[in-house]
Amino acid sequence: MSTIDKALSLLNHFSETTPEIGLSQFKALSGFDKGTVHRYLKSLSNIGFLEQDPVSKSYKLGPKLVSLAHVRQATVPVSRVAAVHVDALADSIQELAHASVPQTMGMSTIHFKDGGIRGTRVGFDISEILPFHATSSGIAMLAFGPSSLLEKLENQRLQTFTENTSTDLKTLRTLVEQAHKSGYAYSNQTYETEVCSVAVPFFDKSKTAIGTVAIATPSSRMNRAQQNAFAVSAMAISRKITNDLGGKIPESIQDKWALFETAIQAA
Amino acid sequence: MSTIDKALSLLNHFSETTPEIGLSQFKALSGFDKGTVHRYLKSLSNIGFLEQDPVSKSYKLGPKLVSLAHVRQATVPVSRVAAVHVDALADSIQELAHASVPQTMGMSTIHFKDGGIRGTRVGFDISEILPFHATSSGIAMLAFGPSSLLEKLENQRLQTFTENTSTDLKTLRTLVEQAHKSGYAYSNQTYETEVCSVAVPFFDKSKTAIGTVAIATPSSRMNRAQQNAFAVSAMAISRKITNDLGGKIPESIQDKWALFETAIQAA
DNA sequence: TTTGTCGGTTCATTATTTGAACCGATGTAT
DNA sequence: ATACATCGGTTCAAATAATGAACCGACAAA
Numbered sequence: 193m194s195t196i197d198k199a200l201s202l203l204n205h206f207s208e209t210t211p212e213i214g215l216s217q218f219k220a221l222s223g224f225d226k227g228t229v230h231r232y233l234k235s236l237s238n239i240g241f242l243e244q245d246p247v248s249k250s251y252k253l254g255p256k257l258v259s260l261a262h263v264r265q266a267t268v269p270v271s272r273v274a275a276v277h278v279d280a281l282a283d284s285i286q287e288l289a290h291a292s293v294p295q296t297m298g299m300s301t302i303h304f305k306d307g308g309i310r311g312t313r314v315g316f317d318i319s320e321i322l323p324f325h326a327t328s329s330g331i332a333m334l335a336f337g338p339s340s341l342l343e344k345l346e347n348q349r350l351q352t353f354t355e356n357t358s359t360d361l362k363t364l365r366t367l368v369e370q371a372h373k374s375g376y377a378y379s380n381q382t383y384e385t386e387v388c389s390v391a392v393p394f395f396d397k398s399k400t401a402i403g404t405v406a407i408a409t410p411s412s413r414m415n416r417a418q419q420n421a422f423a424v425s426a427m428a429i430s431r432k433i434t435n436d437l438g439g440k441i442p443e444s445i446q447d448k449w450a451l452f453e454t455a456i457q458a459a
Numbered sequence: 460m461s462t463i464d465k466a467l468s469l470l471n472h473f474s475e476t477t478p479e480i481g482l483s484q485f486k487a488l489s490g491f492d493k494g495t496v497h498r499y500l501k502s503l504s505n506i507g508f509l510e511q512d513p514v515s516k517s518y519k520l521g522p523k524l525v526s527l528a529h530v531r532q533a534t535v536p537v538s539r540v541a542a543v544h545v546d547a548l549a550d551s552i553q554e555l556a557h558a559s560v561p562q563t564m565g566m567s568t569i570h571f572k573d574g575g576i577r578g579t580r581v582g583f584d585i586s587e588i589l590p591f592h593a594t595s596s597g598i599a600m601l602a603f604g605p606s607s608l609l610e611k612l613e614n615q616r617l618q619t620f621t622e623n624t625s626t627d628l629k630t631l632r633t634l635v636e637q638a639h640k641s642g643y644a645y646s647n648q649t650y651e652t653e654v655c656s657v658a659v660p661f662f663d664k665s666k667t668a669i670g671t672v673a674i675a676t677p678s679s680r681m682n683r684a685q686q687n688a689f690a691v692s693a694m695a696i697s698r699k700i701t702n703d704l705g706g707k708i709p710e711s712i713q714d715k716w717a718l719f720e721t722a723i724q725a726a
Numbered sequence: 727t728t729t730g731t732c733g734g735t736t737c738a739t740t741a742t743t744t745g746a747a748c749c750g751a752t753g754t755a756t
Numbered sequence: 757a758t759a760c761a762t763c764g765g766t767t768c769a770a771a772t773a774a775t776g777a778a779c780c781g782a783c784a785a786a
Contacts, residue, residue, distance in 0.1 A: 194462075194498070194502050194742080194743085195461075195462050195463060195742075195743080195773090195774065196462060196463055196466045196467075196499065196502040196503070197502050197505065197506065199463045200463075200502075200506050200508070201506070203527060206527070206530050206534075207530060208530060208533045208534075211530070211533070211534035212534075214732080214733080215732080215733055215734080216731075216732065216733080224775095224776095225775065225776045225777085226733090226734085226776080227734085227735075227736085227774095227775070227776055227777085228774075228775060228776070230733080230734060230735085231461070231774080231775090232463065235461050235463040235464050235467075236463070238464065238563060239464065239467050239468070239563065240562045240563060240567075241467070247665070249732080249733060249734095252531075252534050252535070253527060253530055253531035253534060254531070255531070255535075255537075255560045255562065255567060255569070256562060256567070257524060257527045257528045257531050258528045258531055258532065258538060258569060259562075259567045259568075259569070259585070259586060260470060260473070260520060260524045260528070261520075261524045261525045261527070261528030262585055262586065263473050263474060263475060263478070263520055263585075263586045264519075264520035264521070264522070264524050264525055265525065266475045266478065267473075267475075267478035267479075267519050267520060268519070270522075271525060293522045295507045295522065295523060295526075296505060296506065296507060300507075300522060300523070300526045301526075302522070302525060302526070318526075318529055319526060319529060319530045319533075398513075398514070400513075461773080461774085462742085462743065462773070462774080481763080481764080482763080482764055482765075483762075483763065483764080491744095491745095492744065492745045492746085493745080493764090493765085494743095494744070494745055494746085494765085494766075494767085495743075495744060495745070497764080497765060497766085498743080498744090516763080516764060516765095
């Protein structure tokens with residue numbers, strides 16, 4: 193692990209629920225030496241990745257991240273494009289929908305929207321990383337994205353989240369194959385109890401999967417018919433997102449989706 | 460300069476007009492050794508600050524920046540709040556308006572909006588850093604923000620941008636005092652020729668200036684009356700932004716602005 | 727007064743970064 | 757067909773920067 197990696201890993205300790213962190217707390221969270229952490233924090237503050245509250249002395253994420261994110265958004269307008277379609281999806285099916293993109297450790301959500309106010313509701317933290325092996329978004333990404341993602345996982349121990357989480361490589365491979373065969377990924381309480389989800393990939397111009405659209409619902413509302421309906425909805429949205437991004441869906445998947453849709457409509 | 464600073468400085472070479480950069484180009488831009496740059500790029504890619512195009516091999520800003528910016532926005536909703544008021548300002552006065560926040564090297568714009576389509580127009584690059592000494596936003600920040608900003612500048616050589624740029628500390632101090640006295644900053648072609656601007660600060664809960672709202676216009680459309688009208692408009696917007704952020708305007712400035720406004724209205 | 731904790735600094739030791747030389751692939755003038 | 761240039765990427769001994777135990781002053785509670 194290089195110095196750069198170590199310094200930047202500090203940023204991962206921030207989240208919506210933990211927006212401010214002090215020096216000692218950083219030391220505890222990261223396990224690095226206090227002096228080292230302090231130097232990291234100074235560097236990160238200098239370039240604007242962090243800023244320090246002058247009275248409480250604690251650190252929070254800095255404004256530079258926002259300006260860089262702007263440039264990123266201008267470069268790759270995935271968020272903007274995905275957002276409008278995810279919103280439409282959430283509105284139409286009245287369930288939580290989200291779009292996510294792969295990061296090193298899992299899927300990072302770029303946009304989500306709650307589906308109205310129904311009885312139970314799926315909680316969602318946008319800064320949370322959805323692990324590849326335990327979420328439908330992750331499985332979809334593994335199934336349709338670059339195979340390097342799956343290879344990276346092979347050397348890691350897969351964390352258990354619920355009693356349904358698959359933690360061995362063999363069953364993970366089965367899940368991925370299943371997703372590949374059916375054209376979408378399904379997960380039943382593998383990350384959080386009482387939450388089911390369905391996910392499909394969307395693609396860039398080189399027909400590479402670059403992210404996923406997913407629908408999450410309390411498992412009490414999930415059944416086979418719902419699952420199929422959700423998959424169809426997600427596929428439709430993925431087509432729109434892919435299209436708006438100037439991307440292309442691989443023919444094999446296009447065919448699979450078309451078949452699935454006609455089968456569901458027939459039923 | 461630490462390794463961290465050097466690695467992260469690479470990110471500054473990206474902008475809306477330069478969204479993709481290759482290894483050799485990075486070497487040229489940064490002056491670092493090729494091997495070193497490559498290690499930096501690998502580290503930055505690993506954590507998602509960059510991503511590499513698998514075919515062209517060039518690098519662009521990565522998705523992690525977006526997710527971190529999200530958390531930042533949730534922590535400090537300056538952008539969201541400023542955006543709506545800046546948009547309203549641009550619409551009402553039909554000129555370019557922007558909100559900016561201080562960074563190490565100058566003011567970084569968090570939001571801007573063009574003011575309709577009139578004859579000439581001010582070009583604006585959101586990823587550009589507005590130098591403290593040569594823009595109204597910068598002067599406003601120096602005049603009303605923490606005095607440490609001005610102190611930092613004292614050791615640096617001030618860059619010349621136009622023939623109107625003040626590059627010596629003495630005239631800079633005069634400009635800052637002027638802004639402090641009048642309650643707003645004015646600049647006439649000190650950064651770009653043919654562009655004039657007016658800027659006022661907005662504040663946080665501890666009555667510290669944390670950013671500026673500015674109006675920029677082609678100098679052909681600027682005159683004394685316009686300048687006054689723009690200042691009044693900017694002050695009104697600053698009040699709204701400050702208020703929405705839960706901030707407070709220092710009494711001395713509140714009084715100054717009130718006096719100024721009544722004087723203009725009387726005229 | 728003591729004790730603990732906070733953020734921050736110091737400097738000899740240590741481990742990481744550095745960069746010239748190298749590689750293979752691709753491109754392109756001769 | 758050949759030579760030459762440029763691209764991204766890698767290597768490893770030498771040079772340099774990162775590290776962390778000990779320390780400081782400020783503050784707060786016991």
